[in-house]
Every structure is written in C-alpha cells, then in structure tokens.
Amino acid sequence: MERYYSYSHYLKELFGEKVFRVTVDAGFTCPNRDGTKGTGGCIYCYSGSDYDPEKRRRSVREQIAEGIERVRRRYGAEKFLVYFQAYTNTYAPPSQLKPIYDVIREFPEVVGLIVGTRPDCVPDETLELIASYSKDYLVWIEYGLESSHFKSLRWMNRGHGVSDFIDAVLRTRKFKGINICAHVILGLPTEDYDDMMETADFLAALRLDGVKIHPLHVIKNTELERIYLKERFPVLSLEDYVDLVVDFIERLPEKTVIQRITGEAPEDLLIAPSWCSHREKNRVINLIRKRFEERDTYQGARCRFKEAV
Numbered sequence: 001m002e003r004y005y006s007y008s009h010y011l012k013e014l015f016g017e018k019v020f021r022v023t024v025d026a027g028f029t030c031p032n033r034d035g036t037k038g039t040g041g042c043i044y045c046y047s048g049s050d051y052d053p054e055k056r057r058r059s060v061r062e063q064i065a066e067g068i069e070r071v072r073r074r075y076g077a078e079k080f081l082v083y084f085q086a087y088t089n090t091y092a093p094p095s096q097l098k099p100i101y102d103v104i105r106e107f108p109e110v111v112g113l114i115v116g117t118r119p120d121c122v123p124d125e126t127l128e129l130i131a132s133y134s135k136d137y138l139v140w141i142e143y144g145l146e147s148s149h150f151k152s153l154r155w156m157n158r159g160h161g162v163s164d165f166i167d168a169v170l171r172t173r174k175f176k177g178i179n180i181c182a183h184v185i186l187g188l189p190t191e192d193y194d195d196m197m198e199t200a201d202f203l204a205a206l207r208l209d210g211v212k213i214h215p216l217h218v219i220k221n222t223e224l225e226r227i228y229l230k231e232r233f234p235v236l237s238l239e240d241y242v243d244l245v246v247d248f249i250e251r252l253p254e255k256t257v258i259q260r261i262t263g264e265a266p267e268d269l270l271i272a273p274s275w276c277s278h279r280e281k282n283r284v285i286n287l288i289r290k291r292f293e294e295r296d297t298y299q300g301a302r303c304r305f306k307e308a309v
C-alpha cells in the first residue's frame with residue numbers, strides 16, 4: 001500500500017503506463033538575477049536549478065530529442081513530459097514563450113508540459129497561454145515558494161513575498177487546466193518545527209495539486225555556501241529529515257500529488273549535508289517510505305483542510 005500519493009502513481013493512473021520527465025533549459029534568465037527584482041538571486045541558486053549548465057547551449061528541440069532518446073533507451077519509456085526547469089520559464093512576453101513551448105508539438109510521444117517559474121512572474125496573458133496547452137497535454141505549473149514565512153523568503157533573498165504566491169495561485173485557478181505545484185524547503189535555519197508544519201498547513205489550506213519537498217542543501221559556488229562556511233548553521237540530519245517529511249505529508253490533503261520527497265546534488269558540488277548526494281537519493285526515499293510504515297501513518301492523517309474548493 002502506498003502511504004502517500006506519489007507522482008509515479010498519479011501518472012500511471014492518468015496514462016496507464018510509466019511516464020518520464022525530460023528536463024530542458026530554454027535559455028531564460030531570472031528577474032531575481034538580472035536586476036529587475038534583485039541581482040544575487042536566491043542564496044541557494046546554482047545555474048537556475050539545473051546542474052548541467054552546458055545544456056543551454058543546445059536548442060530546446062535538440063534537448064527534447066536527446067532526452068527522449070536517452071530515457072527511452074534506459075527505461076523503454078514511450079510517453080514523456082517536457083519540464084522547462086532552469087531559471088524562470090515565464091520570463092518573456094507570451095509571443096516569445098509560445099514558439100518555445102510549441103516545440104513540444106513536434107514530438108508525438110510528449111503528453112505533458114511542465115513550466116517551472118516564480119510566483120511573481122506570471123501575468124494573466126502568460127497563464128492563458130499555458131492553459132491553452134491543456135487541450136492537448138497534461139499541464140503543470142511549478143511555483144518556487146520554499147516557505148510560507150516571509151522571514152525565510154527574505155533570508156533566502158527570494159525577492160517576492162508570500163502574498164505573491166497566494167496571488168499567483170488564485171489567478172492560476174482562473175485558467176482551467178493548469179495543475180499547480182509548489183516547491184518547499186525543509187531545514188531552513190530561520191525556521192523551527194512549528195514553522196515548517198505551518199507551511200504544510202498553508203499549502204493544505206490552498207488545496208494545491210502538487211508539492212515538491214526538498215531538504216536545504218548547500219552547493220558550491222553559491223551565496224549559501226559563503227553563509228554556511230561563515231556561520232556554520234546546523235543542517236538537518238537524515239534521521240530528522242525523514243521524520244519531518246512524514247510529518248509534513250501527514251498534513252497535506254490525500255489528493256495532493258507528492259512530486260518529490262528529497263533533493264540531491266552531484267557529489268562534487270555538494271557541501272552539506274552529505275546525505276543529499278545523487279548517490280544517496282534512493283536510500284533517502286526508501287527510509288521515508290519505511291518510516292511511514294513504522295509509524296503506520298499516511299498522507300492526510302493530520303490534514304486540517306480536506307474539503308475541495
């Protein structure tokens with residue numbers, strides 16, 4: 001029995017088979033880096049959240065074709081979602097975004113579009129464009145929220161407030177067909193246990209369609225590395241993280257798709273904690289699954305906001 005509603009389970013329900021993501025870097029920048037909102041970016045940002053900065057030298061078309069080929073060879077996959085992941089993938093007028101997103105139409109094996117972005121960078125016209133793909137594709141928008149506490153957003157130099165996120169969610173809902181996912185980070189030194197659980201309750205109250213949960217991890221050549229080396233703030237132990245994730249998911253509605261339960265980086269870039277390396281990913285996931293069993297609990301067990309809106 002699955003103790004939480006995993007992304008793979010959700011996709012299998014929808015498509016009747018395994019569906020794989022192909023991530024692309026469409027060459028966008030970010031308003032939190034180019035001076036519009038800020039210049040330094042979020043303190044943990046490493047090449048806009050893609051560990052392969054070389055990718056952006058290739059066209060979106062080439063990246064999708066190569067990604068499909070690679071995943072097909074490795075897993076025998078037949079269906080794919082294209083995930084515009086790196087930087088802020090709505091940071092251009094809709095007239096420029098459309099030809100970029102439209103590349104997915106050249107690949108009949110693509111069944112979904114995922115757009116990763118900031119909650120302060122989604123005008124209605126852009127949401128209307130993204131929603132238009134829902135006629136033919138599964139469509140998700142992923143908002144970086146990270147925390148429901150402004151003190152933490154300020155510490156991370158996110159350059160937006162919690163209110164921007166609420167506004168983005170409410171406006172996105174006006175455009176039918178877009179599923180909404182939020183990214184969150186556990187283990188911020190600005191937060192205690194109750195703060196983190198408040199973020200879970202906040203997402204539950206908004207009845208988001210999906211959540212991605214990450215542990216705070218320090219990557220080389222980021223502002224976070226500089227702060228960490230200077231202040232040596234404590235990072236989460238694996239043991240604590242495993243329990244926190246279970247507690248967090250218990251507070252989310254049963255129908256929220258849990259798209260991610262950990263975060264990891266290449267070993268040569270990772271400063272701390274050491275269990276956030278690519279190599280440890282499956283171990284972390286298995287420990288979280290095991291902890292659900294040991295505690296005999298499940299997603300929604302402590303959710304206070306179950307009614308559909």
Ligand code: SF4
Pocket residue numbers: 029030031032033040041042044045046047048049086087088118144
């Ligand atoms: S919003 Fe994303 S791309 Fe922009 S600075 Fe933050 S992490 Fe980097």
